[in-house]
Amino acid sequence: MSTVFPEISKPREACGVFGIYAPGAPTASMTSLGLLALQHRGQESAGIASSDGQTITVVKDLGLVTQVFDERRLSPLQGHLAIGHVRYSTTGSTTWENSQPLYRSAGAVGFALGHNGNLTNTAALIEEHGLDVDASSDTDVVAALIAKLHDGDTTDSRGLERAVMAAVPLLEGAFTAVLMDDARVIGVRDRFGFRPLCLGKLEHGWVLASETCALDIVGAHFIREVEPGEVVVIDAGGMRTMRAVEEVEPRLCVFEFVYFARPDSKLYGRNVYDVRYRMGEELARQAPVDVDMVMPVPESGVPAAQGYAKSSGIPYGEGLVKNRYVGRTFIAPEQNLRDRAIRLKLNPLVDRVKGRRLVVIDDSIVRGSTTRKIVALLRESGAAEVHLRISSPPYRWPCFFGMDTGRRSELVAADMSVGEICDYVGADSLAYLDIDRMLRATGIAEQGFCTACLSGDYPVEISGDVRKDVLELPVEHGADAQNAQ
Numbered sequence: 001m002s003t004v005f006p007e008i009s010k011p012r013e014a015c016g017v018f019g020i021y022a023p024g025a026p027t028a029s030m031t032s033l034g035l036l037a038l039q040h041r042g043q044e045s046a047g048i049a050s051s052d053g054q055t056i057t058v059v060k061d062l063g064l065v066t067q068v069f070d071e072r073r074l075s076p077l078q079g080h081l082a083i084g085h086v087r088y089s090t091t092g093s094t095t096w097e098n099s100q101p102l103y104r105s106a107g108a109v110g111f112a113l114g115h116n117g118n119l120t121n122t123a124a125l126i127e128e129h130g131l132d133v134d135a136s137s138d139t140d141v142v143a144a145l146i147a148k149l150h151d152g153d154t155t156d157s158r159g160l161e162r163a164v165m166a167a168v169p170l171l172e173g174a175f176t177a178v179l180m181d182d183a184r185v186i187g188v189r190d191r192f193g194f195r196p197l198c199l200g201k202l203e204h205g206w207v208l209a210s211e212t213c214a215l216d217i218v219g220a221h222f223i224r225e226v227e228p229g230e231v232v233v234i235d236a237g238g239m240r241t242m243r244a245v246e247e248v249e250p251r252l253c254v255f256e257f258v259y260f261a262r263p264d265s266k267l268y269g270r271n272v273y274d275v276r277y278r279m280g281e282e283l284a285r286q287a288p289v290d291v292d293m294v295m296p297v298p299e300s301g302v303p304a305a306q307g308y309a310k311s312s313g314i315p316y317g318e319g320l321v322k323n324r325y326v327g328r329t330f331i332a333p334e335q336n337l338r339d340r341a342i343r344l345k346l347n348p349l350v351d352r353v354k355g356r357r358l359v360v361i362d363d364s365i366v367r368g369s370t371t372r373k374i375v376a377l378l379r380e381s382g383a384a385e386v387h388l389r390i391s392s393p394p395y396r397w398p399c400f401f402g403m404d405t406g407r408r409s410e411l412v413a414a415d416m417s418v419g420e421i422c423d424y425v426g427a428d429s430l431a432y433l434d435i436d437r438m439l440r441a442t443g444i445a446e447q448g449f450c451t452a453c454l455s456g457d458y459p460v461e462i463s464g465d466v467r468k469d470v471l472e473l474p475v476e477h478g479a480d481a482q483n484a485q
Contacts, residue, residue, distance in 0.1 A: 015100075015116040015402075016041035017197070018084040018214055019178035019185040021234040022205025028077035031084040034207070034214040035065045040262055041116075041210060042086035045099035049112035051182045052079035056110055060085075060099045080205075081185050081234075083178040085114030101180075104143040107152015111160050111181045115139040116195045116210060117174030117402040120460055125170065142171065146179075161186055161233050161242075168231065168244035172460055174401035178208050184235035188244065192251040192459055193228030194401045194450055196267055199239075206234045211265040222266070250448035251459045253401065257442055258392045259300055259363045260403070268444045273303050278441035279391040279433060280307025280361060287431030288312060289387045291357040295319035297374060298346070304391035305361035319353045319360070319378065320346045342373040354382030363391050365421070368412035372425040379426070388427045393435045393454045394418065400462055401450065 016038030020027050028050050035046055046068040047060025057076055061068045065086065085100040101112040119125075119138040126133060131144040150163035160181045168175070174194035179186040187208040189197050200207040200220030207220040215222055226232055229245035253260070256267055263273035280303065294314045296305035299322055309316035323345055358378060365371050375386050394413035408414045412421055422430035435454055439445035452458045 015088055015114075016086040016210045016214075017114045017116050017176065017178045017208070018210070019082070019114075019180065019187060019208035019234075020202075020205065020218070021081045021185045022202050022207075023080040025080070025202070025205060027080060027082040028074050030218045031077075031082045032065060032069045032074060033217050034209055035084045035086050037214040037217045037262070038086055038210055039065055041260065042088035045087045045096075046085070047087075047099050047101050047114070048074075048077055048082055048084045049101040049103065049114075049180060050077040050079045050082035051180060053182055056103065056112055056180070056182055058101055058103050058112055060096075060101065062096060062099060081180055081183075083112060083114050083180045083185060085178075098137040098139075100139060102139055102143045104147045106147040106150035106159070106163070108154050109150070109152055109159065109181060111143075111146070111150075111179055113139065113143045113146070113177060113179045115142055116176045116197075117190070118400060119171055119175065120173035120400050120462060121171070142167070142175065142177070145170065157183065160184065161231065164188060164231055165242060165244050168229070176210070184233055186234075187226050187232040189226050189228050189230060191229040191245040191248045192401075192450065193248070194251060194253050196252065196256060196261070197226040199223045199226055199232060206239050208232065208234075211261055211267075213262045213265045216264070225268070249459065251450040252448065253399075253403070254438070254442075254449040254451050255364075255392075255403065255453065258438075263303055268442070268447050270443055275442050276303035276363075276391065277307035277310075278443070279438060280304030280309075281311040282307075282437040282441050283361070283389050283391050283431070283433045284308040284311035286434060286437055287389055289359050289389075289429060291359045291385065291387060293317045293319070293352075293356050294359050294361065295353075297360060297362040298322040301360075301362045301391070304363060308359070308361050308389065314359070317352055319349055319358060319383075320374070321349060322346055342370065342377060346374065346377070348377055348381040350381045353378055355384055357385040357387075358383050359387045359389055360427075361389050361391060364395055365390055365412060365425075366395055367410055368421060368425055375426045385428045386426075388422070388425065388430045390430070390432045392438055393432050394421075395453055397453050397456045399453045400458070400460070401452070403453075 018031055018034035028048055031048050045062045046065045049058040059073055083101055101114040103112050122138045122141045125141055129148055133140050133144050146163045146167045149166045150159050175190040176195040176197045177188050187197055196210055198212050200215035201223050202220050209215055212222050228250050229248040231242045231244045233240050257275045261272045265272050294305050294309040294316050296302045378386050396413045398408050
């Protein structure tokens with residue numbers, strides 16, 4: 001009997017969105033390139049919607065961008081505007097129906113929508129507005145609400161943007177999206193700006209994308225980030241912006257800097273790689289240790305490990321090799337193979353670690369099971385000491401705004417001390433970066449971040465039923481957590 005194991009060692013990524021309006025350009029092919037650049041944000045499904053000014057065509061499927069799109073599947077996607085989406089599910093199961101972009105009709109007109117984030121008031125929206133929801137994702141709730149608010153008047157050329165402007169103030173939680181009808185592309189962020197969205201300029205067009213790395217791959221010049229509460233409309237008249245929400249409170253997810261975003265992207269005007277490097281420098285100053293080598297858990301731990309090495313003066317080296325061709329899930333048919341499944345993703349460089357005292361740098365610990373296996377693997381390879389340093393604070397609280405971490409009872413740091421976690425994972429020592437140092441490393445702490453997963457301070461009120469189901473800990477959580485790992 002085969003067992004499928006998802007990778008649960010990290011917070012599971014938010015989705016990625018891309019939109020383009022560029023007459024004369026191969027917009028579908030450019031969208032597929034943009035989605036490839038955003039593949040790290042979602043690996044469950046990929047989709048593109050395009051229009052030639054008359055008809056909207058949607059092609060989407062489960063799988064990676066390269067599995068979903070080739071020349072044959074891109075050929076029907078003709079036109080001068082398109083949007084794209086790569087998905088990792090936070091609300092809703094992994095089914096074709098929940099892949100995006102979603103298409104909705106409003107009377108005689110239609111639109112497509114791609115969403116990054118997670119709403120916290122979907123049940124209230126369905127009840128209060130009598131929404132007809134077909135899929136189990138909150139994105140379908142958003143699409144249904146916009147369709148309801150759209151009057152379907154074919155003579156109203158701006159019907160979609162009016163509906164979006166009316167819908168955004170009703171939505172609670174995280175909502176960064178791209179939309180399109182047969183004449184325009186629209187980008188929007190919620191009033192907190194939990195998830196990123198940026199605007200780029202082509203010679204004869206415009207691009208919207210979750211990260212600047214997707215602008216780079218299509219040759220777009222970065223203009224600026226879309227602001228919280230802002231709606232950006234791109235059509236034959238050019239680009240224009242509107243405010244859907246006047247009172248905004250920027251709260252970009254700090255884990256975009258810690259883990260989610262690609263290191264070559266920029267957020268709040270700061271290069272992500274540089275910020276992670278500085279987090280490593282701060283970590284070295286906060287938690288020094290006498291060892292022979294600094295090594296990362298690849299690949300997300302690399303910039304912080306390099307920063308730690310630079311600040312501490314300890315030599316940097318690679319101790320683990322990552323298999324880049326193993327996806328987010330894999331099938332292990334036998335128990336003995338499942339027990340050693342970590343080697344499918346990470347294999348030690350025995351000659352580099354044997355007999356050495358190591359400080360191992362990673363960006364986070366969520367459940368602790370993978371960290372425990374990595375420490376055991378390094379000890380099996382002959383490491384004399386294994387000291388863990390984490391370039392973010394303990395991950396203690398679930399996220400409701402676009403990343404999937406499960407219940408609080410599943411988080412190893414929820415009610416275990418740093419010393420208890422150290423004992424559980426089998427390390428010689430363990431230290432996490434303080435939250436103030438982490439924010440200082442961004443160089444823009446005053447800009448505003450959501451740190452709810454680290455501090456428990458949620459910018460949006462979480463309903464009582466959700467709090468009870470997701471946030472509360474069982475009485476014997478400490479023991480249960482260790483047994484579950």
